[in-house]
Structure formats: C-alpha cells, structure tokens
Amino acid sequence: MARKYPPVALSTGRNSLLGLALAALVLACPALQAAESEAADAATALKPYNADYKTSARGMTVTLERELKSDGDGNYTLTNGGKLLVVGFHEVALFRIQEGQVKPKSYIYQGTGLINRRREVHFTPGADTVRSLYKDEWYELPYTEGTLDRLSQQEQLRLHLLNTEDPRQDIQIRVADGKRVKDYTLVFRGDEIVETPLGPVNTLHFERPHDDSERESDIWIAPEWDYLMVKTVHVEDGKPVEILLSEATIAGDRVEVAAVAPDA
Template sequence: MASDYRIPASPTNRTSTGPQRSLARGIALLAGVFFGLAPLLASAVDNLRPYTAEYNTSALGMHLTLHRELKSDGDGGYTLTNGGKILVAGFHEVAVFSVRDGEVIPKSYVYQGTGLINRRREVHITPGADTLRSLYKGEWYELPNKPGTLDRLSQQEHLRLLMLSDPNPRDDLVITVADGRKIKDYNIEFVGEEMVETALGPVKTLHFARLHDDPDRTSEIWVAPDWDYLMVKTVHVEDDRPVEVLLTKASIDGVPVATGDE
C-alpha cells in the first residue's frame, strides 16, 4: 500500500486583501476542487496507469505551470501529487489512496498553500469508520464517513476509473466529497463531446459540468478518452473571474501522449 505523504506546514502566516486575495482564491481553485464520483456500476477497473502531466493555468491575467503526477506502488496503492507556484502564491497537495473493486478508497489528503494563499487542509479517512477527520482553518472536524466519500484530489482519479469501466460514460452523476467542515453532494451533468485545442493539437474530449446553486458560479472539466480519460481542461468561474487549466504535455506509463493516439 502507498504510505502517508506529509507536506510540512508553511512557517509564514500572511493575510491578503483586494486583488491579491482574488488571485489567491483563483489559484487555490486549481487544487483539484472539481468533483468526485459515486461507486462504479459497470464492470470494475482495478488499476490506473501512472502518469505525469503539465498544465498551463491562468487567473486574473497571471500564469503558472501546474505539475501533476500519479505514482503506483504496484500493489493497488497510489500517490497523487499536484501543485504549482507563481511569484506571490502557490500550493502543493498530495492524496494517498488505493483502488479496490473499481473504487478509489481514500486514505489521506493534504493541501498546503504558500505565500498569499498560506493555508492548510487535511482529510484522513479510515475505511469502515463511522467518521473521518478534516482540518479546516486550523480546526479539526469529525464528519460522517458516508459510503463513497472522496477527498478533493483523489476524486479526479475516481472519475478516470468510472470512465474506463463504462463503455458509454455519459451519465449524469451525484457525488460526495469531504471538503472543509462539510460533506458535500454535487450534481454533475454530461454536456457533450468536444474537440479542445491544446499545445499538443486538437484533442477529442468528453465535457462535464458541475451544477451550482449560485448561477454566477460555473465549474467544467474536459477529459480525453484516448488518453485514459486524462484531464485536458478545467474552467471555474466565480465573481466573474475565470480560472482555466489547460494541458500542455503528459506521459502515461512513461510514453508521451500525442494527438491521434488510439
């Protein structure tokens, strides 16, 4: 099994205001806040191919490179890392989980912001336990461990599992995520098939959107069927400020992806 991965806490504690706060919030949204998935209903896939990926991200006219890597221990355990840094802000996050019967079984999640987004979040889940532990704004919370509950990062790997297990992955979804002080259920709808222009060329994708109660907020994701449903693009809009993440390069099992892959 994958071992716990701990991110050292940041030694500074800054409070940002105005445009800096907006930028910090925008970059924080790049930390895998999109969605997780309910247990699989189709024939289960019990392994994920490791990958590395880089994404160009933008918020308020500023850009950074986001690095993501999924590692496997070869025995059903995985470690997923994700992060990026700009002059005034950055973040790094790690999820440790396993895969069993076509489901992600989350173990731990740690998010550490730096600079203007100096904040820390953690989620620790013991399979079969009635509660889970969540760190939010310096306080620990005991939350109900509902079946299928995922953390903010490993949820995206559960998306890949669902797609890999379903020959026609276009169903609307209801998902459960441990986020801060709450366990949240999200509604996800399939939008359609789309070609997305990337630095690698045009990529065939499936487009999904999360439904928000606030009509001024939108969250969307595009995944590539030809690349094990790797995330190609995400867009989040809040307070009229879009944050976009777009794939620039990736490799799966050490083999670089390219447009036209079968």
C-alpha cells in the same frame, strides 16, 4: 527518452464487419472470454502519469504539475502543485483501489509563501466519520461508502469512466471537504474537440451545476488518454480561471494527437 503515447484519433466510425466477427468469436469461446476479461482488467487500471497544465487568471499564467504514482500493489499517490513568485501550493492524496473503487486514505493541502494555509482530510477504515482540518480547527464529518477527498475524486472519475459501458452519462460524486460533506453531479454536455498546445483533442465535456448563478464549473476529459483531464474552467463572480493541458506522459509514453481525419 520516453516513447510516444498512441496518437488520438479524431474521428469515430461504426464497428467494422471484422470487429463484429471478432466479437462473435469471443462470445462463442470461453477461453477467449477469460482472456478478454483479464485484458479488460489490465486496461481499466489507473496507469501512472505526469501532466503539466497551464492555468490562467487575471492575466497571470502558472504551470501546475500533477503526478500519479503506483506501487504496483493497489496503492497510489497523487500530487499536484504550482508556484507564482512568492505564492504557491502543494497537495497530496493517498488512496487504494479495491473492487474498482478509490478508497481514500488521506489528503493534505499546504499553501506556501504568503498564503500559509493548510487543510487535511483523513479516512480510517471501518470508521463512520472522517477527520477534516479547516482553518486550524478539526471537524468530524459523517462517512458513507464512496466518500472521497477533493483530489482523489478526480481519479475516481477516471476509474469510473474506464469501467463504465457508457461514459456519456451524468455522474454523482460525494466529497469530504472543509467543514462538510458535499454531494454534486457532473452533467454530461457532449463530445467536443478542445484546442490545446498539443493540438486538437477529442474530449467528453461535463458541467457541474451550482445553485449560485455567478458560479460555473466545467471539465473536459480525453477518452483516448485514459480519461486524463484536458481542460477545466471555473467562473466565480464573473472571473474565469482556466486550466489547460500542455504536456503529459502516461505509463512513460508521451501523449500526442493525430491530424484531424477528413470527412468521408
């Protein structure tokens, strides 16, 4: 039976005197600095996880299953998929992590049932192009350092937030998708508590602005759970699609939330 992941603390206070004293001690001792560096490297690695999400649109609800696997040598496999009656999809991204960055290898999306659609993106080390399959036609897209696919970008987002000193900043992302390479910004909108089937969760809220006023995209991420995605909302033509975390395990530990602490 999986162990419970450490509960989310729903209150944030200033550094204690003890914490400041420990920080001063670390700065004064090279041996402790080295130990802290090793601990930081371990803490910022992407831990394998399983997560179930409920997605709702047009009165229908579907469970999406997402899983991140690691071979322990820097190689990762991320899968995502779901099915409703005779329509479903499955997608998989293969990537490595080098020098704190996601290095994508390939991405494949396969529709199942009535919508038998396939998309692929393949990255070749050292090449200046990316091969992309879209609507049964292959395209050569320009590659620059940091270009991702539409699935691995989500793990790069987590990796960035795990490594940055200040996660409350706007984030630039470049994705090879379909017939073109897309650049966009995730704009930080604030700290928010999101209600989930697991309970209330502390999150960071980011928004992806669109040129089209009829489109909206927002994502909420939990810092206490290695920046796991908790919720997304996408609106197009006035029709919202919401994805909400229902359960998850990280490195085999089940995530859970703690009771909201009363104000002091």
